[in-house]
Every structure is written in structure tokens, then in C-alpha cells.
Amino acid sequence: MxxxxxxxxxxxxxxxxxxxxxxxxEFSKGLxxxxxxxxxxxxxxxxxxxxxxxxxxxxxxxxxxxxxxxxRRRRYRDRQTGKEVFLLDEVLEIGAHTQLSPGLMALMLTxxxxxxxx
Numbered sequence: 702m703x704x705x706x707x708x709x710x711x712x713x714x715x716x717x718x719x720x721x722x723x724x725x726x727e728f729s730k731g732l733x734x735x736x737x738x739x740x741x742x743x744x745x746x747x748x749x750x751x752x753x754x755x756x757x758x759x760x761x762x763x764x765x766x767x768x769x770x771x772x773r774r775r776r777y778r779d780r781q782t783g784k785e786v787f788l789l790d791e792v793l794e795i796g797a798h799t800q801l802s803p804g805l806m807a808l809m810l811t812x813x814x815x816x817x818x819x
Contacts, residue, residue, distance in 0.1 A: 725768045732764070736772045736789065743788045744775055752777040752788065762795075765804040
């Protein structure tokens with residue numbers, strides 16, 4: 702059995718941990734890419750007379766997989782109100798100062814209600 706185990710060179714635990722790490726990395730990359738595509742779509746479809754692009758600002762957010770993601774989104778000046786807005790944040794309903802994703806907040810709330818505290 703040890704010969705066969707040595708042939709493989711890793712345990713189930715090591716395999717699981719390696720694949721989990723790869724999955725987290727791919728999730729993070731995929732989420733950032735999708736957010737970038739949505740931000741580009743909003744840039745192209747916005748009311749250009751109302752929203753003036755003022756460049757990019759980075760934002761980090763904790764996700765429900767326990768991985769923080771950092772992404773860039775466009776900042777706009779709303780010519781009607783004079784305020785600074787992030788269309789991506791508004792469209793995806795992300796709070797201005799929120800550091801946790803809506804999915805992570807929902808998961809935490811569910812866990813706090815369904816898990817015994819003792």
C-alpha cells in the first residue's frame with residue numbers, strides 16, 4: 702500500500718487543499734473580470750450628458766468564499782447633482798463604505814441566527 706501511496710505522491714487532504722486554493726484564485730480572477738466587463742458596459746451605455754467619467758478608483762471587498770477581491774471601477778461626476786458616483790456600485794447595490802460583499806453579509810447573518818453561540 703505504501704508503494705502505491707508513494708506513487709501518487711499526495712494525500713486526499715493535500716489534493717483537496719490544493720484544489721481549494723486553485724478554485725479560490727479562479728473565483729477571484731473571474732469576479733474581477735466580470736466586474737470589469739460590467740463597468741465597461743455601464744461606461745458605454747451611460748448618459749454622457751449627465752455622467753462625466755473621472756477615472757478609476759480601486760475597491761477591496763471580502764467575499765463569501767473568505768477571499769478578498771480588489772477591483773477597479775469608474776468614478777463619475779453627476780452633472781445634475783454635482784456629486785461623485787460609482788455606477789457599478791449603484792447598479793450592483795453595493796453600499797458606499799461596505800467592505801463585505803452582500804453575499805458574505807447574508808451568509809454571516811444566516812450563520813449567526815442558525816448557529817448556537819455556546
